[in-house]
Amino acid sequence: MRVLSKPAAFTPAAPEEILRPVNPWVIALTFLLGFLANIAPASGVVLALKPDFLALVILYWCIQEPRYVGVGVAWMLGLVMDVGDATLFGQHALAYAVLAYSAEYFRRRVLRFPLWQQAPQVAVLLMICAVLVLLVRVVGGAPLPRWTYAVPPIVGALLWPLVSVLLQWSQRPARSSAQL
Amino acid sequence: MRHVSVEPPPFFHRGLSPLARLAFFGVLSLVLLFADTRFRYLEGIRAVATIVLSPLHRAVQIPGETLAWIGGYFASKQALSDANAAMKQDLLARAPAAQGYGQLLDENAKLKGLVGISSRYPGAATAVEALYTGRDPFTQKLFVNRGSDAGIKAGEAVIDEIGVVGQVTRVFPNMAEVTLITDKDHAVPVRVERSGVRSVFFGAGAGRPPELRFMAPSADIRVGDKLFTSGMDGTYPAGLAVAQVEAVDRDTGQMFARITCKPLSGVDRSQFLLVLGQSAAQPPRPEEPADPDSVKKGGRGKGRRGG
Numbered sequence: 048m049r050v051l052s053k054p055a056a057f058t059p060a061a062p063e064e065i066l067r068p069v070n071p072w073v074i075a076l077t078f079l080l081g082f083l084a085n086i087a088p089a090s091g092v093v094l095a096l097k098p099d100f101l102a103l104v105i106l107y108w109c110i111q112e113p114r115y116v117g118v119g120v121a122w123m124l125g126l127v128m129d130v131g132d133a134t135l136f137g138q139h140a141l142a143y144a145v146l147a148y149s150a151e152y153f154r155r156r157v158l159r160f161p162l163w164q165q166a167p168q169v170a171v172l173l174m175i176c177a178v179l180v181l182l183v184r185v186v187g188g189a190p191l192p193r194w195t196y197a198v199p200p201i202v203g204a205l206l207w208p209l210v211s212v213l214l215q216w217s218q219r220p221a222r223s224s225a226q227l
Numbered sequence: 228m229r230h231v232s233v234e235p236p237p238f239f240h241r242g243l244s245p246l247a248r249l250a251f252f253g254v255l256s257l258v259l260l261f262a263d264t265r266f267r268y269l270e271g272i273r274a275v276a277t278i279v280l281s282p283l284h285r286a287v288q289i290p291g292e293t294l295a296w297i298g299g300y301f302a303s304k305q306a307l308s309d310a311n312a313a314m315k316q317d318l319l320a321r322a323p324a325a326q327g328y329g330q331l332l333d334e335n336a337k338l339k340g341l342v343g344i345s346s347r348y349p350g351a352a353t354a355v356e357a358l359y360t361g362r363d364p365f366t367q368k369l370f371v372n373r374g375s376d377a378g379i380k381a382g383e384a385v386i387d388e389i390g391v392v393g394q395v396t397r398v399f400p401n402m403a404e405v406t407l408i409t410d411k412d413h414a415v416p417v418r419v420e421r422s423g424v425r426s427v428f429f430g431a432g433a434g435r436p437p438e439l440r441f442m443a444p445s446a447d448i449r450v451g452d453k454l455f456t457s458g459m460d461g462t463y464p465a466g467l468a469v470a471q472v473e474a475v476d477r478d479t480g481q482m483f484a485r486i487t488c489k490p491l492s493g494v495d496r497s498q499f500l501l502v503l504g505q506s507a508a509q510p511p512r513p514e515e516p517a518d519p520d521s522v523k524k525g526g527r528g529k530g531r532r533g534g
Contacts, residue, residue: 088359122252130276137259148249189365190432
């Protein structure tokens with residue numbers, strides 16, 4: 048049996064480690080934080096690099112807790128994001144719904160990998176969302192964005208290990224129980 | 228399985244399958260998208276939701292503002308006195324024009340009275356500060372810190388100290404959305420300062436230079452010409468600086484010349500902006516001819532906006 052010698056918070060959970068059930072209020076709080084991170088003012092390089100934090104949080108909970116967070120919750124959060132970003136109604140909603148569905152589809156597969164190997168798969172999922180939004184907007188008459196449009200999904204995937212570890216924090220067993 | 232809480236086995240199905248839910252919400256999204264792009268049915272809902280979310284918008288600005296305030300507090304005396312000296316120089320450089328301005332206004336009013344032109348309504352102006360640029364990579368938008376609380380209305384022109392920046396497109400209680408002149412298909416009627424040729428300045432989206440469309444290859448426009456608003460649309464008051472012509476490509480094979488421009492104002496940089504109140508009411512449009520035949524012959528394609 049594996050013994051946790053390091054502090055639990057900032058190391059990823061090993062695949063065989065059993066996590067405690069999550070408190071739904073923790074999920075809601077992380078959604079709020081993700082939303083705030085998304086609407087935080089930014090411009091220039093930061094804006095070009097800034098990933099969609101709310102999408103990352105949704106993806107995490109869809110993979111970890113599909114009983115609480117599924118297509119419907121993701122869709123409603125997308126509507127909130129549409130208002131927050133002043134984009135078209137339904138644009139983020141559609142992207143997040145597809146993200147939640149693909150997470151539900153891939154979750155058993157994704158969970159088998161260590162976090163740093165999950166990142167490329169997350170990149171693909173985020174990229175699918177970005178392409179979907181691009182299609183919807185271009186069909187609606189918007190111009191093609193610059194190539195930097197492809198950067199935020201990649202940054203998001205690079206942040207995935209960090210986001211996962213932070214979100215797992217509330218679910219990590221206390222050290223005493225882990226050392227039983 | 229990594230969880231203490233065990234999921235129900237697949238034969239205890241609860242609710243719809245994920246695919247069915249995805250189909251349902253996907254179709255709902257597409258309906259919303261269609262309703263929003265084509266008909267703008269949802270502006271009321273959006274306005275209410277924006278008001279609900281505005282405390283969050285305020286909250287996320289506090290860290291940045293605090294940092295800026297702290298930075299300002301520790302600004303060096305040298306930097307401040309330099310800036311002050313530069314401003315005094317600038318003021319002095321503009322002094323002759325400013326001193327002559329009152330006299331010019333008087334003269335202009337008298338002349339206009341003689342010729343019988345109604346004078347330009349000066350209008351009220353509201354100073355605003357840019358909060359943040361829009362996060363939507365497909366549009367060119369800016370959010371400013373005053374809204375209907377300061378009497379700002381949708382459709383009003385926004386300028387900085389050099390020229391036109393954009394137009395107010397949505398107004399919220401303490402915030403307003405400005406569509407920049409570089410937004411795709413955003414049109415500003417302009418006049419070339421040198422030759423007086425009228426044209427329409429169209430934005431082309433991020434990273435693409437705005438252009439003057441539908442100008443004949445023979446039009447009297449040269450590289451370096453300055454473009455000012457013509458005031459023809461009643462949105463932008465006449466005489467505001469807009470852009471400078473950067474390149475003119477007169478390909479004789481094409482029906483129109485390709486004329487690209489560079490905005491003069493700090494469209495995506497300016498921090499302090501001025502929202503110009505709506506100028507005097509335009510005279511009403513003439514009645515469309517009642518006879519449908521004459522509309523077909525004479526009015527084809529008129530009164531339509533591209534985009």
